[in-house]
Amino acid sequence: MTNNIFYNNNFAKNIFNNYGPQDLQNDLLKMGIFTQADSAGRIYPLTFTATTILDMLLMQLQKNNVKIYVDTKVEDVKVINEQIYIYTNKESFIVSDVIFATGGLAYSMLGSNTDGYSLLSNLGVKITKLKPGLVGLKTSIDDVKGLEGIRQKANVSLLKKGKVVFSEVGEIQFKKDGISGIVVMNASSIMARQNDDLQLRVDFLSSFKSDEIIEKLTYIKKLNPSISFEDLSHGILPKALATKLCHKLKDNLTIASFVRLAKNYEIKVISDYGFANAQVTVGGVMIDEVDEHFALKKNNHIYVIGELLDVDGLCGGYNMHFAMASGVNVAMFLARKLGEESYE
Ligand SMILES: Cc1cc2nc3c(=O)[nH]c(=O)nc-3n(C[C@H](O)[C@H](O)[C@H](O)COP(=O)(O)OP(=O)(O)OC[C@H]3O[C@@H](n4cnc5c(N)ncnc54)[C@H](O)[C@@H]3O)c2cc1C
Incomplete structure (x- = not known):
C-alpha cells in the first residue's frame, strides 16, 4: 500500500509494515474509539468528529496519571553533561528522554511554527530545505x-x-x-x-x-x-x-x-499557494539523523517523530498515520527501555 506514496518511502514503509491501519484501528478501539471506512477505504472515527479522538486520548492520559502542561511553550532544549534540560515559558525540567513532535510548517493559522526545527538545529541536527506540500x-x-x-x-x-x-x-x-x-x-x-x-x-x-x-x-x-x-x-x-x-x-x-x-x-x-494553505511540510529532519526507533544517532535519549521528519506522504491519511505510527513506535520502545514490561 505504501508504493510511491511517500517521500523517503523505504523508511516510511518499515514503519507501516510494523504498524499498519488495522493495528491503529485495534489500538483506537482499545481506547473506546470506534472507526469505519468510507467508500474509498479511508478510515474515520464513527462519529466523523476529530474531537472524539481528542476526548478519548485525554481520558487515557488522565487514567494513566500523565501530567499535561497547557499554554506551555518549549523555548529551549539543551544537553549539558549528558543531562537533558527543557526550558519552557513557565518552568524548566531535567528529563531522561525527550520526544520532539512539534509538527511541520503547514497551515500556520492552526499554530504551526519553526520551533522544532530551530531547537533541533541548535542541537546540531541536520534539517533539509522546507517547502509546502499538498497545496494548490x-x-x-x-x-x-x-x-x-x-x-x-x-x-x-x-x-x-x-x-x-x-x-x-x-x-x-x-x-x-x-x-x-x-x-x-x-x-x-x-x-x-x-x-x-x-x-x-x-x-x-x-x-x-x-x-x-x-x-x-x-x-x-x-x-x-x-x-x-x-x-x-x-x-x-x-x-x-x-x-x-x-x-x-x-x-x-x-x-x-x-x-x-x-x-x-x-x-x-x-x-x-504557500505554507499558509499547505497540508504538509516537504522536508524536515534528515532521516539519516535517526535510528529505527526515531532516536537521534548522536544522542539516543532524544527522539524525533511525525511531520518534523523528512517524510511526507500523498493525500489519503498517510501523514497522520505516519505521525501516529512513529509515536507508537517510540512509546513502545521507551516503555521497554524504561522497564515498563507490563505495557501493552
Ligand atoms: C488543513 C490540514 C489538513 C490535513 N489533512 C490531513 C488528512 O486528511 N490526512 C492526513 O493524513 N494528514 C492530514 N494533514 C497532515 C497531518 O495533520 C499532519 O501531518 C500530522 O498532524 C502531523 O502530526 P505531528 O504530531 O507530527 O504534528 P502536529 O499534529 O502538527 O502537532 C504538533 C504539536 O506541537 C505543538 N508545538 C509546536 N511547537 C511547540 C513548542 N515550542 N512547545 C510546545 N508545543 C509545541 C503544536 O502546537 C502542535 O500541537 C492535514 C494538515 C492540515 C494542516
Missing part, C-alpha cells in the same frame, strides 16, 4: 481564465524533460489564479521535491482513447450538421472549458485538434 498551485492566469469554479475529473501528469514522473486521475478545481483539488495537491508535493522545472499536463478526456472520442464526435456532428462544433463540444466538457479550448484553437478548430488539445492541455505553474 498558482498558474498562468491565461491558462485558467474563465474557468473559475469549474470542477473537472481529469488525468494530471507531470513531465520532466518529456518523461512522465507523475500521473493521477482526480478532480481539478479551477480558481481565479490557479488550480487545486487532491490530484493537484499530490502533484504539488512531487514538484516540491524536484529541482528541475516540471511541465504540468492535463487530459480532460482521460476515460476515452483519442480515436474513440474522435469517432463519437464525428458521428454526432454528422447527425447535427447545422450545429457548430463549438456548441456540440458543450456536451462533452463543461461549457466554459469547452469554449476556452475551442477559442484557443481559433481557425484551426477541428474535431481532431479539439481532442488533441483536450487530452494535452498544458498549464504553466508559477508557484504554490
